[in-house]
Amino acid sequence: MSSTALSAIRLANTRAVIGALDAHGGMSRAQLCTATGLSRTTTHAILRELMDDGVVIEGPATPLGGPGRPERRLRLDPGAGxxxxxxxxxxxxxxxxxxxxxxxxxxxxxxxxxxxxxxxxxxxxxxxxxxxxxxxxxxxxxxxxxxxxxxxxxxxxxxxxxxxxxxxxxxxxxxxxxxxxxxxxxxxxxxxxAAVAEFRGRGLAQETLIYCHLSRGVGAAIVLGGHLLRGATNSAGEFGHMRTTDDGPPCHCGSHGCLETLVGTDRVLAQARDVRPDLQDFDDLCRRTATDPALRRLAEDTARTLGRAVGNMCNIINPEHVVLGGDLVRLTDDWDVLVAAGLDDTALGQVQEGMSLSTSLHGRxxxxxxxxxxxxxxxxxxxxxxxxxxxxxxxxx
Ligand SMILES: [Zn+2]
Missing domain, CATH: 3.30.420.40 (ATPase, nucleotide binding domain)
Structure with missing residues (x-):
């Protein structure tokens, strides 16, 4: 096992110990082993570090009730920070x-x-x-x-x-x-x-997850088997600059027709104002899309364009999870379903078989x-x- 995988396990175990102490208050070492399911050796090693760091403190020896010698109760130091x-x-x-x-x-x-x-x-x-x-x-x-x-x-x-x-x-x-x-x-x-929050929030450890950020800017972060993909020059995941059309608007990156120029929130709002000039802002657009058929069609078209690009990316990465986040997700309450329709245009059946598509757990x-x-x-x-x-x-x- 790699050292990164080992340290990931260590970190998860440390979180389990802290979580148990946080949930149950004062606990003995033995109770902590039972609550976390960790071995005695592991629990004691983690506690030693947490006590050195001033996160966990030990109370005086008190009888725990029942037979056996008195044990010291451990708890999180409320002043730990x-x-x-x-x-x-x-x-x-x-x-x-x-x-x-x-x-x-x-x-x-x-x-x-x-x-x-x-x-x-x-x-x-x-x-x-x-x-x-x-x-x-x-x-x-x-x-x-x-x-x-x-x-x-x-x-x-x-x-x-x-x-x-x-x-x-x-x-x-x-x-x-x-x-x-x-x-x-x-x-x-x-x-x-955001990808870190979504990965952890789903309790993942070794899986592959693509997080797509969809707001004014459009980009992705790829967690590949539990590791963030950085790329050679720290720019992996920039799918917002995937060219999706030859005659699209100019992009700040110097190219034109980039995905970001087609599905970024500024562009979507501008297109919506072509049909509904009185729209105040993006929040107003989100509210009115639910009941306005013309705005709903715009949302569906935008989701489809986006979904096709996401599907292309999925064919290359073959992830277990794709998570959609950012302001664009608020456009409709079935955003993931609309994007899935576009994804279905491009992603191979075998790629779709193994993956889930969902919106962000943590929102803003x-x-x-x-x-x-x-x-x-x-x-x-x-x-x-x-x-x-x-x-x-x-x-x-
Ligand atoms: Zn661009």
Whole structure:
């Protein structure tokens, strides 16, 4: 078994121990073995680490009732701290605060109106983070680590030292958050973070999952047999730039007819306004699509185009799970069914046989939740199950 697989098991076992202590309160070592189904040796080794980290504390020896010698009860230290997961996307900013067992203590989302106005977007993010750390939330609980997700491609290599606009923004958001939160803050890509949340949320370990992010930008993150696929230059999964037509609109990547220019939310809203000029915004479009046949047809056409592209990707990867997330998913309440119709046009029968297609478990919190889970991995330590982007985390070596 690979060392990554072993550390993944170790991390899952650590979570099981923390989860049991969180659910049952004070427990003896023997009770903990029974509750988790882990061996004595494994349980004791994990407890030693958690006690060294100050996460688990031991009470005085007390009789447990029944025969046998008194045992010490173990419990989570309420002052052990929390982690924060943060997202700055092209259409929203989001933050979650998680405790040691991954339970969400607080979460919030704020719309980003103009993704091109960087300073305004960061101001929205900083206001959100300020609310997350205000008492009585994380304020009463020591913040141990934070991770922020940003849209678009991350640098191609860990040793990349760039000076372009993207690099300046990564440095800017990291330094502002680090100063505001007082802990080192890691930075990575939003879509990958959302994939982490969806993978974990489904209790997966070794499976293959494709997460498709469908908002202003369109991209995917591929978890291949439990490992995040980075690619040679850290840009795997960019299916939004799959050219789907020769006469399509120009794309910011320099090409034209990219999938993103056809199914991105800005384009869908623009097309909807051609038939319904009074539409206020994307939320208004979502509301009216349910009852307006012309808007419903537009949604079906969009889903079909998207589904065909997803089906092409599935033929190459052959995943067990495809998850659709982002704003576009809110367009209809049967979005996965509409996309499945397009997928059926292109995906081989044998590919479809082994896969499930579903919408996001975490909705607008997917990326921030994934960021929180990875921040937790970071302090539990020692292993980072899915994310190989740890190089962009100054505290991760
Ligand atoms: Zn493009």
């Amino acid at each position: 929390v982690v924060m997961g943060i997202e700055l996307g092209r259409s929203q900013a989001a933050a979650v605060v998680l405790n040691w067992s991954g339970v969400v203590l607080w979460s919030s989302t704020t719309a980003v109106d103009d993704p091109l106005d960087w300073d305004a977007s960061v101001a929205i993010l900083m206001e959100l983070v300020g609310r997350a750390t205000a008492p009585p939330r994380a304020g009463t609980n020591k913040l141990r680590h934070a991770l922020v997700g940003l849209p678009g491609l991350m640098p191609s290599s860990p040793h990349h030292v760039g000076t372009d606009e993207r690099d300046r923004r990564i440095a800017d958001v990291r330094s502002r958050l680090t100063e505001s939160l007082g802990v080192p803050v890691g930075v990575t890509g939003n879509t990958r973070l 919190q997917a990326a921030s939740h994934g960021a929180g889970l990875l921040a937790l991995d970071h302090i539990l330590g020692r292993a980072n199950l899915l994310e190989s982007d740890g190089s962009h985390d100054p505290t991760h070596h």
